[in-house]
Amino acid sequence: MTAPTAGLLRPPRRRGMMGAQTVLPLVAAVERNLGGAIVAQLLDEARFTRLPEHGEHVRERQVAVLHQALRRQFPDQAEMIQREAARDAVEWIMYNRIPARARLLMSSMPWAMAVWMLGRHAAQNSWAFGGSGQFQLLSTSEFQLKDNPLVRGEHSPNPICAWHEELFQQTFRRMAHSRLRCTETSCMAAGADACRFHLVMEPAALSA
DSSP, X not given: OOOOOOSSOOOOSSSSEEEGGGTHHHHHHHHHHHOHHHHHHHHHHXXXXXXXXXXXXXXXXXXXXXXXXXXHHOTTTHHHHHHHHHHHHHXXXXXXXXXXXXXXXXXXXXXXXXXXXXXXXXXXXXXXXXXXXXXXEOSSSEEEEETOXXXXXXXXXXXXXXXXXXXXXXXXXXXXXXXEEEEEEEOGGGTOSSEEEEEEEOOOOOOO
């Protein structure tokens, strides 16, 4: 087992590449919920001859085909599987990429400041979850991903970026505040010019 490595991700040398965490947790979640035969089918459609290693760069087109094939072929299970995969991806990132000292520092800040700093860090590493798309902070509670490769060419009456929505929500909950909720408010697949996400603070649970 290799030792965890914390800090900024190694950027790819060319555009159109994404991080392995867009693939590996999804494959694992598909296998748990749908079985190995479906994993092989989806990987074949996305033209994966092997699974990437952690930290390896993956062609965004292959990642997109994998996510889109899951949504198309298993519409009833896809959102649940993508959310499960996103939570697992965040767990890996927390352990391998975010130093414990940084987590402690962020948790001691006012949540709005922590969100802003996390957003800037996300922008520096946006290729890992957004490929050639453009991640932009609009405010401390709103951000967007333009030309999102995971929904490029798709059409839906409703937002479909469950994987990104869950990825952002779990990251901000783990690093900024446990009651933050992320909602996709507009989606390119539904005709918007960008996939936009909004953060709100959920009310504290009332004590019994």
